[in-house]
Amino acid sequence: MIANPLRLSGCGLPPQIVLLCRLFAIALLVSNHQRQIQTPYLPFIDALEIMNADVLRVMLVGGSLGVLFTRYTRLFTAVAGASLLLAVLSARTYYGNNKTFTGLMLLLASLERESGPPRLLQWQFGLVYFGAGLNKVLDPDWQSGQFFEHWATARLQNPFYIALSQNLPALVAGKLFCWTSIVAELTLAALCFLPRWRAGVIWIGGLFQCALLVFTGDPFNLFFMAMQASLFAFVRWPAQAIVVIWDGSCGFCKRTKQVIEKLDHEPIFEWHKLQSGIGDRYNLTRQQLKQALYAAGDGWLLNGYSAVRRMILHLPLFWMTSLAAFALCPNATSRRIAVTLLLLFLTPLSNPIGNLVYSWIARHRHELLANTTCELE
Amino acid sequence: MKWRYAIGLALLALQAVAIVRARFADDRYFCWAPFDQQTQYAIGVTIGGEGLTEFQIQRRYRRPFEGVDNRSANHIFDIIRRAERKLEPAGRSRVTVVYSVNGGQEQVWNYPE
Numbered sequence: 001m002i003a004n005p006l007r008l009s010g011c012g013l014p015p016q017i018v019l020l021c022r023l024f025a026i027a028l029l030v031s032n033h034q035r036q037i038q039t040p041y042l043p044f045i046d047a048l049e050i051m052n053a054d055v056l057r058v059m060l061v062g063g064s065l066g067v068l069f070t071r072y073t074r075l076f077t078a079v080a081g082a083s084l085l086l087a088v089l090s091a092r093t094y095y096g097n098n099k100t101f102t103g104l105m106l107l108l109a110s111l112e113r114e115s116g117p118p119r120l121l122q123w124q125f126g127l128v129y130f131g132a133g134l135n136k137v138l139d140p141d142w143q144s145g146q147f148f149e150h151w152a153t154a155r156l157q158n159p160f161y162i163a164l165s166q167n168l169p170a171l172v173a174g175k176l177f178c179w180t181s182i183v184a185e186l187t188l189a190a191l192c193f194l195p196r197w198r199a200g201v202i203w204i205g206g207l208f209q210c211a212l213l214v215f216t217g218d219p220f221n222l223f224f225m226a227m228q229a230s231l232f233a234f235v236r237w238p239a240q241a242i243v244v245i246w247d248g249s250c251g252f253c254k255r256t257k258q259v260i261e262k263l264d265h266e267p268i269f270e271w272h273k274l275q276s277g278i279g280d281r282y283n284l285t286r287q288q289l290k291q292a293l294y295a296a297g298d299g300w301l302l303n304g305y306s307a308v309r310r311m312i313l314h315l316p317l318f319w320m321t322s323l324a325a326f327a328l329c330p331n332a333t334s335r336r337i338a339v340t341l342l343l344l345f346l347t348p349l350s351n352p353i354g355n356l357v358y359s360w361i362a363r364h365r366h367e368l369l370a371n372t373t374c375e376l377e
Numbered sequence: 378m379k380w381r382y383a384i385g386l387a388l389l390a391l392q393a394v395a396i397v398r399a400r401f402a403d404d405r406y407f408c409w410a411p412f413d414q415q416t417q418y419a420i421g422v423t424i425g426g427e428g429l430t431e432f433q434i435q436r437r438y439r440r441p442f443e444g445v446d447n448r449s450a451n452h453i454f455d456i457i458r459r460a461e462r463k464l465e466p467a468g469r470s471r472v473t474v475v476y477s478v479n480g481g482q483e484q485v486w487n488y489p490e
Contacts, residue, residue, distance in 0.1 A: 041439060042459045044406070092456055093439035097411040104388065111385040120385040127389060131396045131409025138400075139413060141479045150480030151415050155445065220447075223411065 003071040006316050007265040008237075011073040013109065015266075016237040017118050019316050021077045021109050023229035023323050024102060025064035027222055028080065030327035034060045036099075036221075037083075040090035048090035056090075059083035063106075074110045081106025098223035101128060105230055117195065121233035125201070126192025133185035142182065145174025152177070156216055184208045198234040205231055206346075210339050217332025225323060238297050241270035242314060244307075245284070245294040248273030252361075252368040253293070263317050269295075292362055304362070305354035309345070403451040416450040418476035419443035420457070425469045437464065450476050454486055461488055 005022060008015035028034075034057040040049045060083040066076025084103030088095050101124075108120040136142040149171055152161035165173040188205055191197040209227045213219060247253045257271055272278040274289035282301055284294060295307035302310050312318050322342060329335040344350045361368070392407065399408035420442050422429040434442035438456050446453060453474060461470050472488035 038439065042456060042463070091439075092452075092459065095406065095452075097409060100407065101409075104392075108385050108388065111381045113382065120382070120389065123389055124392075127392050127396070128409045131392070131399075132411055132413070134396065135399065135405070135408065135410035135413050141481075142413070146481070147413075147415070147479050151412075154480055155415055220411070 001070055001072070003069060004265050005068045005320070006263065008316060009266055011071050012114060013073050013112060014115060014118065014237060016232045016235045017109055017112055017121070018073050019319065020121070020229055020232040021067050021073055021106065022316070023232070023319060024077075024106055024109075024226065025067040025080065026320055026323050027225040027229065027327055028060060028064045028102070029068075030324050031222065031225075033222065036094070037087045038091045038094045042092040043090045044092065044095075045089055048086065051086055051090040053087075056083045056087045060087075077106050078110035081108075081110060096221060097128075098221045098226060102222050102226045105226065118233045121230065122192050122201075125205075125230050125233060126189050129185045129192065130189035133182055133189055136178070136182045136185065142178045145171040145176070145178050147174070148177040148181075149174035152215075158215060161215075192234075198236065201234045202231050205234075207343075210343050213339050214336050217336055219326075219335060225327060229323065238268065238314070240298060242268055242311070243278070243296045244269050244271050244311065245274050245278055245282075245289055245296075246271060247290065247293070247365070248275050250365045252365045255369055260311065260315075263315050268314050269311065292358070305351065305358040308358065309350075309354065313346075403449075404455050405449045405451065410449070412447050414447070414449050415479050416446045416448070416453065416476055417444075417480075418446060418450065418453055418474055420453075421473045421475075423471045424465060450474075450478055450486075454488075457488055458490075 003011070008018040011018045013021070037053050037056050037060065039053040040051045043049050043051075059079050063076045063078075063080030063083060067073055067080060070076060081103045084099055085107060088100050088103060104124055105121060108124050109118070112118045112120055139147070141147040148161075149165065152158045152174075153165065161173060161177070184204065185208075188201060188208070191201045191204065206228065209224055213224050219225060244257075246257055260269065261267065261271075274286065279286065279289045279294075282294070282296055288294075288303075292304040293307050294301065294303045295311055296302075297310075300310075326335065326338050326342075329338050392409070395407040396409065399405045399410065405413075420434055420438065422434055422437070429437065431442040438453075438460055440446075440453070440456070453476070457472050457474065461472065464470075468489065470488070474486040475483060476486065477483045
């Protein structure tokens, strides 16, 4: 019954959906969300007045722990999701979009098919953006820019926005921000229903939410974490192992491989020494392989820093620790820094520094951990 | 399993209905309108002519007696309306909410309406 939380296969759902559910579970546990659950009051459905808040809390925590530490992902995801939705429906004073969205995503994940694209989750994500975009585009304060003007100046007191607004005619900055949000949300809604545009949803959705967080410093309770984790519904998890070609004559490389192997519980990586002649399969010369590590997947081949980054992105531990670290950020500044660093890492913006560091390590790899025994030397 | 998928589709369909319903209803529950309004408000309550303290108001409606709500002002009115119907069915309570939406003009909402 007990399962390794870093192993995604064998849980009755596609690996990326298991990861999505575990990220939701981490967000709920690390943020201590059960403390926010209220005793029933002014319920949406009168019959739910009999609900017991402690039972809902136990369901939420137990369900989240079950998602993380057992193979019964479907069952425990349903328990955690149902507890949140019951909490929302049994107390109007607890109602919030972030809680409703988290509960629905968990419940829908438990209803997904064992294989194939997780359409229910993708459509749920699209519906949220459609509803949000539609409400905004029909609201006079969003059309005129008044919403953003008031929010960014009076509420957030955002210095960047205030400076921009002062240098532009009245409400132009507000209009710009309002309409950018509306266009982004309605575009995302449309893309969610177009299977070919999965990558577009991940990039536009991820960047839009990150930009919002950097601008406001506010995760809106569970909303930022839930939205980011939901993007895994659009990820295509590799069906085959990722081939990693490494220098078997280097002690540092061997130690690095051992560390990654310890974190790779599927395993998703298939390691080949460059000396094995595997390079021929990819038309890579021995000289090229000696200069950098290579990683190859379904239709892609990367080397150096880009290969290392792609490998890290396939480790569940990276996403789990990133989310937990974010949830523990104590204030707006630390949240902004955490998200900016993550964005730098995920986007090509980090390539210049990443390549520089990688090149230095690659050049000096035989000097690092020099006393380690090398297999081929 | 087809029945599981059908339940999922029904959940999505209900939300689609809620999004359409929000076009014709004041309260915007379950229609995915996060952060669409900034409502600054202050609540005053008297019961049988006697005013409630800030703490009593907070306990009664489970929200601060004044502040900013990131949702429709109608959510505040809805909670007050329902709480009063439940707690003061005799109708002795008088509630005044002074509020402004998105920095606009100050308005007043009263209970009973």
